[in-house]
Amino acid sequence: MNSREKFISSLHNKNHGRPPLWVMRQAGRYLPEYRKLREKYTFLEMVKTPELAVEVSLQPLKRFELDASIIFSDILVVPEAMGQPYYFRDQGGIGMEFKLETENCINKLDADNSVDKLSYVKDALLLLRKQIGDSKAMLGFCGSPWTLACYMIDGGSSPDFPRTVNWAKTSPNSFAKLMEKISSVLVNYLNMQASSGVDAIQIFDSWNALCPDKYLNEWSLYWINQISLEVSNKVPIILYAKTPSGRLHLFSNCKVSGISLDHKTKLSDARKILPSSFTLQGNLNPNVMETSPDNVEHKTLKLLNEMRGDSGHILNLGHGIRPNAKIECMEALVKTTREFT
Ligand code: 1CP
Numbered sequence: 001m002n003s004r005e006k007f008i009s010s011l012h013n014k015n016h017g018r019p020p021l022w023v024m025r026q027a028g029r030y031l032p033e034y035r036k037l038r039e040k041y042t043f044l045e046m047v048k049t050p051e052l053a054v055e056v057s058l059q060p061l062k063r064f065e066l067d068a069s070i071i072f073s074d075i076l077v078v079p080e081a082m083g084q085p086y087y088f089r090d091q092g093g094i095g096m097e098f099k100l101e102t103e104n105c106i107n108k109l110d111a112d113n114s115v116d117k118l119s120y121v122k123d124a125l126l127l128l129r130k131q132i133g134d135s136k137a138m139l140g141f142c143g144s145p146w147t148l149a150c151y152m153i154d155g156g157s158s159p160d161f162p163r164t165v166n167w168a169k170t171s172p173n174s175f176a177k178l179m180e181k182i183s184s185v186l187v188n189y190l191n192m193q194a195s196s197g198v199d200a201i202q203i204f205d206s207w208n209a210l211c212p213d214k215y216l217n218e219w220s221l222y223w224i225n226q227i228s229l230e231v232s233n234k235v236p237i238i239l240y241a242k243t244p245s246g247r248l249h250l251f252s253n254c255k256v257s258g259i260s261l262d263h264k265t266k267l268s269d270a271r272k273i274l275p276s277s278f279t280l281q282g283n284l285n286p287n288v289m290e291t292s293p294d295n296v297e298h299k300t301l302k303l304l305n306e307m308r309g310d311s312g313h314i315l316n317l318g319h320g321i322r323p324n325a326k327i328e329c330m331e332a333l334v335k336t337t338r339e340f341t
Helices: 003-011 032-040 043-048 050-063 077-081 103-108 119-132 145-154 162-170 172-195 213-231 245-251 267-273 286-290 293-306 327-339
Strands: 068-070 086-088 094-096 137-143 200-205 237-241 258-260 279-284 313-317
Touching (some): 003 068, 043 050, 050 068, 103 172, 119 137, 119 172, 137 172, 145 200, 162 172, 162 213, 245 267, 267 279, 279 286, 279 293, 293 327
Parallel strands (some): 068 137, 200 237
């Protein structure tokens, strides 16, 4: 069974043997070849030039025997295409050129032409498939409506996005209007990705934890389900939910194929709580990749043994790989996984 077949069979809970492996934000700053390219081009130049985006997507696959490739892009290309550009702040993190402040700002966002403006993603996906062939899986992605709204309303990175939480709480009608607009763009965007040959789509709900339990559905999951209902008949959807483990049961009715979890939840506990049909993706602590190969081997074996025999497990880090991750730790992760029987 090749990597792609293994990945697809895990998405259908039918994989036997070792789980497939890929790493989020794999094209990240820990690779010297990425940093070298980045000295020549801005991040957005790389994202918007299909040949460069594909080169960056392939960099980790050239070094490591991963089973899947995720297209090099960013969740914030969607607000950008809707008319809200972004930049890297000098002190780190992302800034949006302006914040959404009033309902009028929502009205001004362009939902009609935004997917045309994202055609560079389609071109990159078509080119990436050509390069990786049929033996590796290819993933597309987007941010969830809630997580995108966090950046759009608070105007960039924040530890707790207070303006977004306040807007959702105090003006639920105008908030829903924004969510509906973002969701309609995401449906078209994901359909475009589906028709470009992705094997799965990951929706990143990175800021899910900021939704209190009683608003979890209204602020986030409802919109993800609306999108899934329109797209999941074409391609399986994995929801990355960075959320407290105590409320995993609230995700049981999600209309997705799988859930990806951060390292704070024990994956075998999640298996007992969530429907058995769900693929479970995760969830090594990304910190481990900054330690030593021996430690990576130990932690990876612990997780692999915990999930032994689970036909719907995709091995992944609990969050994106960090700039200080060591290459020899990635090598240990791949070797340990590949040798696991
Ligand atoms: O050169 C650089 O400094 C760019 C760093 C970088 C990279 C490599 C950013 C800026 N984005 C990306 C690529 C990226 N982002 C991918 C492509 C896949 C890959 O290369 O492996 C993906 C899937 C993302 C997803 C993403 N972007 C998320 C969701 C996942 C998560 O981290 O929770 C979020 C929240 C973003 C926004 C964003 N873009 C970039 C950064 C540093 C951030 C986080 C900003 C913050 O701290 O709030």
